[in-house]
Amino acid sequence: GQSLEQPSEVTAVEGAIVQINCTYQTSGFYGLSWYQQHDGGAPTFLSYNALDGLEETGRFSSFLSRSDSYGYLLLQELQMKDSASYFCARMDSSYKLIFGSGTRLLVRP
Amino acid sequence: EAQVTQNPRYLITVTGKKLTVTCSQNMNHEYMSWYRQDPGLGLRQIYYSMNVEVTDKGDVPEGYKVSRKEKRNFPLILESPSPNQTSLYFCASSLSGTSISQQYFGPGTRLTVT
Numbered sequence: 244g245q246s247l248e249q250p251s252e253v254t255a256v257e258g259a260i261v262q263i264n265c266t267y268q269t270s271g272f273y274g275l276s277w278y279q280q281h282d283g284g285a286p287t288f289l290s291y292n293a294l295d296g297l298e299e300t301g302r303f304s305s306f307l308s309r310s311d312s313y314g315y316l317l318l319q320e321l322q323m324k325d326s327a328s329y330f331c332a333r334m335d336s337s338y339k340l341i342f343g344s345g346t347r348l349l350v351r352p
Numbered sequence: 353e354a355q356v357t358q359n360p361r362y363l364i365t366v367t368g369k370k371l372t373v374t375c376s377q378n379m380n381h382e383y384m385s386w387y388r389q390d391p392g393l394g395l396r397q398i399y400y401s402m403n404v405e406v407t408d409k410g411d412v413p414e415g416y417k418v419s420r421k422e423k424r425n426f427p428l429i430l431e432s433p434s435p436n437q438t439s440l441y442f443c444a445s446s447l448s449g450t451s452i453s454q455q456y457f458g459p460g461t462r463l464t465v466t
């Protein structure tokens with residue numbers, strides 16, 4: 244995906260914590276969203292950060308640092324069902340949501 | 353149930369044969385969008401619509417057309433499909449253009465052009 248960088252794959256153990264990083268280009272930046280997509284499924288919205296700091300939603304948290312053009316998704320108490328692809332997406336000033344290429348998370352027993 | 357629906361879910365066609373993929377949402381959303389997803393490239397926006405009769409190009413609009421005659425429907429038209437349009441297509445909607453951070457996606461349409 245244009246203008247966003249995230250790792251292509253991450254592997255973690257069930258019960259552990261994993262962090263998926265995302266860096267983005269700042270031009271026209273409004274905020275950063277995170278989406279989850281299981282194989283064969285549609286992307287589903289997880290969280291959105293418009294301001295610096297941490298947003299927590301259950302086991303998932305998302306962080307944004309505008310000064311560093313950086314954000315991350317934190318998944319705690321990993322479960323097997325968390326195995327999926329995770330996309331960061333920047334909300335653009337021109338009413339576009341621009342997606343990264345996605346991070347494939349594999350959770351192992 | 354609030355949802356975005358797409359039809360067909362799977363389509364195999366031949367080069368040059370015009371096709372339409374339908375998209376409908378029942379949430380009274382103003383903003384609708386089409387994406388294509390290809391391996392290693394994430395989701396790329398094809399076209400979007402801020403409201404009825406208001407459409408604009410996304411990042412990869414070549415070879416596609418859209419229309420927004422009703423608020424709930426946003427069909428994607430391929431006038432003359434080519435093999436490089438083989439892809440997984442998603443329709444999405446959000447409440448308005450200022451809330452596109454949270455979009456609701458349809459189940460996807462897998463298109464193969466031979």
